Amino acid sequence: METIFRKTEGLTDALFHYCPGCTHGIIHRIVAETLEELDVLGKAIGVAPVGCGVLAYEYFNCDMYQAAHGRAPAVATGIKRVHPDNIVFTYQGDGDLASIGTAEIVHAAHRGEKITTIFVNNTIYGMTGGQMAPTTLIGQKATTAPYGREVAHAGYPLRIAEMLATIQGAAFVERVAVNTPANIRKAKNAIRKAFETQIKGEGFSIVEVLSTCSTNWGLTPIEALKWLEENMIPYYPLGNFRTPGR
Amino acid sequence: MAKILMKGNEAIAAAAIKGGCRYFFGYPITPQNEIPEYMARELQKVGGCFVQAESELAAINMVYGAAGSGARVMTSSSSPGIALKQEGISYIAGAELPCVIVNISRGGPGLGGIQPSQGDYFQNTRGGGHGDYRTLVYAPATLQESVDLVMEAFEVADYYRNPVIISGDGMIGQMMEPVEFKEIPKRELPPKDWATDGTKGKRKPNIINSLYLDPEQLEKHNWRLKEKYDRMVQNEVRYEMYNLEQAEIVIVAYGTTSRVVKNVISILSKEGIRVGLLRPITLWPYPEKAFDEIPETIKALLSVEMSTGQMIDDIKIAANGRWPVYFYGRSGGMVPTPDAIIEKVKEILRGQR
Numbered sequence: 001m002e003t004i005f006r007k008t009e010g011l012t013d014a015l016f017h018y019c020p021g022c023t024h025g026i027i028h029r030i031v032a033e034t035l036e037e038l039d040v041l042g043k044a045i046g047v048a049p050v051g052c053g054v055l056a057y058e059y060f061n062c063d064m065y066q067a068a069h070g071r072a073p074a075v076a077t078g079i080k081r082v083h084p085d086n087i088v089f090t091y092q093g094d095g096d097l098a099s100i101g102t103a104e105i106v107h108a109a110h111r112g113e114k115i116t117t118i119f120v121n122n123t124i125y126g127m128t129g130g131q132m133a134p135t136t137l138i139g140q141k142a143t144t145a146p147y148g149r150e151v152a153h154a155g156y157p158l159r160i161a162e163m164l165a166t167i168q169g170a171a172f173v174e175r176v177a178v179n180t181p182a183n184i185r186k187a188k189n190a191i192r193k194a195f196e197t198q199i200k201g202e203g204f205s206i207v208e209v210l211s212t213c214s215t216n217w218g219l220t221p222i223e224a225l226k227w228l229e230e231n232m233i234p235y236y237p238l239g240n241f242r243t244p245g246r
Numbered sequence: 247m248a249k250i251l252m253k254g255n256e257a258i259a260a261a262a263i264k265g266g267c268r269y270f271f272g273y274p275i276t277p278q279n280e281i282p283e284y285m286a287r288e289l290q291k292v293g294g295c296f297v298q299a300e301s302e303l304a305a306i307n308m309v310y311g312a313a314g315s316g317a318r319v320m321t322s323s324s325s326p327g328i329a330l331k332q333e334g335i336s337y338i339a340g341a342e343l344p345c346v347i348v349n350i351s352r353g354g355p356g357l358g359g360i361q362p363s364q365g366d367y368f369q370n371t372r373g374g375g376h377g378d379y380r381t382l383v384y385a386p387a388t389l390q391e392s393v394d395l396v397m398e399a400f401e402v403a404d405y406y407r408n409p410v411i412i413s414g415d416g417m418i419g420q421m422m423e424p425v426e427f428k429e430i431p432k433r434e435l436p437p438k439d440w441a442t443d444g445t446k447g448k449r450k451p452n453i454i455n456s457l458y459l460d461p462e463q464l465e466k467h468n469w470r471l472k473e474k475y476d477r478m479v480q481n482e483v484r485y486e487m488y489n490l491e492q493a494e495i496v497i498v499a500y501g502t503t504s505r506v507v508k509n510v511i512s513i514l515s516k517e518g519i520r521v522g523l524l525r526p527i528t529l530w531p532y533p534e535k536a537f538d539e540i541p542e543t544i545k546a547l548l549s550v551e552m553s554t555g556q557m558i559d560d561i562k563i564a565a566n567g568r569w570p571v572y573f574y575g576r577s578g579g580m581v582p583t584p585d586a587i588i589e590k591v592k593e594i595l596r597g598q599r
């Protein structure tokens with residue numbers, strides 16, 4: 001019998017623990033498929049964050065680390081400096097990367113560290129139960145912004161892709177979303193380019209993936225996808241911010 | 247090999263490279279800057295790599311990545327910087343990774359000062375990191391001993407898969423002494439088959455991790471770590487006993503302070519007052535068993551520290567009520583003078599006789 005579809009070798013057989021409707025699973029899958037398609041699974045080393053993605057080390061079928069909250073880019077730096085020929089990536093949420101770990105991500109980019117970061121922006125702290133993140137939208141409710149985020153009190157949401165794109169060492173920066181099949185295809189394409197940037201040794205690469213958290217947003221999975229489209233994409237425009245040689 | 251005159255920090259850095267260290271991650275802070283500076287010059291010549299991290303937090307996490315990758319790796323800092331590394335040290339201990347951490351300590355609390363201090367005894371031996379973990383702590387008193395212990399520290403770290411701390415004060419880092427790089431005893435080390443270098447499709451993934459969500463599993467992990475720490479207590483304790491025969495008082499001191507005490511001992515012996523020195527070389531595991539060797543002539547113990555009194559807690563635990571324990575210390579970067587220690591010894595003897 002002809003096999004027309006099979007699960008990627010890039011994922012283990014462990015069952016995801018993610019909530020129904022959460023898009024972490026989709027993002028895991030397209031990252032894993034990309035590693036397999038680029039034939040680098042055997043030399044891939046990944047770094048899981050603290051956040052809902054913490055157990056990613058059980059899901060990706062390659063050597064893995066679990067890092068302290070926000071420090072994945074520093075851990076990846078240590079790995080890449082020892083094994084420059086391996087493919088090193090971090091997988092981080094927006095509390096991890098855009099709050100506690102801003103120094104580490106900025107300086108990994110600033111050094112032009114030849115690693116790839118998958119940055120999952122769901123505008124909220126999922127794992128700890130829905131607190132405000134630096135990426136929480138204006139007016140969006142969170143357990144620590146019970147009346148909705150107010151600019152006067154908490155400032156404007158942080159646009160990480162745009163910020164990192166100002167750094168010379170960040171060779172590839174793109175923002176994608178995983179709310180529709182078409183966008184998922186585009187996201188996978190960007191993830192492939194990001195890893196290719198690393199393989200060619202062109203510098204730091206990051207893909208910001210707009211993601212959902214229906215549980216903490218208090219929406220059904222379908223409503224959450226719609227909310228992403230209607231609220232997140234207008235504030236966090238999709239597109240490429242940096243490509244090597246451009 | 248002939249002896250060469252070196253500055254403490256440079257001797258420590260050179261010893262690390264001789265001990266197999268090929269990766270160094272650090273952030274500048276006085277009085278240890280010559281260590282990263284030396285590494286920046288020398289590591290690339292031996293095929294290694296130096297990275298100036300954006301902070302001590304980043305540096306210790308780079309160490310975590312490099313140690314998990316199977317490399318011999320070191321970081322160094324001074325007191326406030328070591329405080330920032332504590333979360334990372336806890337992760338490294340939890341994930342059972344080997345590395346060497348040098349603390350050339352200075353006065354605190356807060357920004358404190360930049361002069362030598364032993365105010366990091368608690369930080370070095372108790373850690374500031376969370377959870378049930380221990381780090382082996384060496385406290386060299388001379389540059390020769392620093393060199394020997396740094397080289398050995400890499401063997402010991404690999405042997406136990408645990409961080410090893412070198413506790414030196416600013417004096418050790420900044421002074422110059424002749425040193426010789428000798429061969430150090432090699433341990434039988436298993437291959438690092440747990441390290442990450444890519445599966446190459448030939449083995450199951452290696453995972454570097456300290457997370458155990460199931461409390462029963464975490465407890466099991468912690469008791470297994472405890473067994474390892476117990477083996478360190480059994481096998482790694484080091485100390486020096488000096489001039490204890492017929493002594494009336496034992497001074498307990500480590501590192502730079504122990505050298506001042508040796509002066510005190512020779513001055514007092516000319517006056518016919520016999521004082522001994524118990525010098526812990528490992529601050530953890532603490533040389534409790536050394537206290538069992540203290541002769542019957544001893545009337546009291548005196549802790550001399552460059553702090554307001556930190557090691558004295560361990561001395562009291564080890565003494566277990568067998569002798570009164572006195573204290574003399576200077577803090578904030580001040581070094582005890584022989585005269586002041588002599589005065590303290592005489593005062594104790596007046597009370598004891």
Ligand SMILES: Cc1ncc(C[n+]2csc(CCOP(=O)(O)OP(=O)(O)O)c2C)c(N)n1
Nearest residue numbers: 050051052069093094095096124125126127
């Ligand atoms: C030093 C430290 N501070 C706080 C925490 C608690 N904590 C765990 S996950 C998390 C937030 C994660 O949110 P995010 O990075 O957005 O990822 P998500 O869970 O939404 O995927 C926090 C604050 C921690 N584990 N360590």
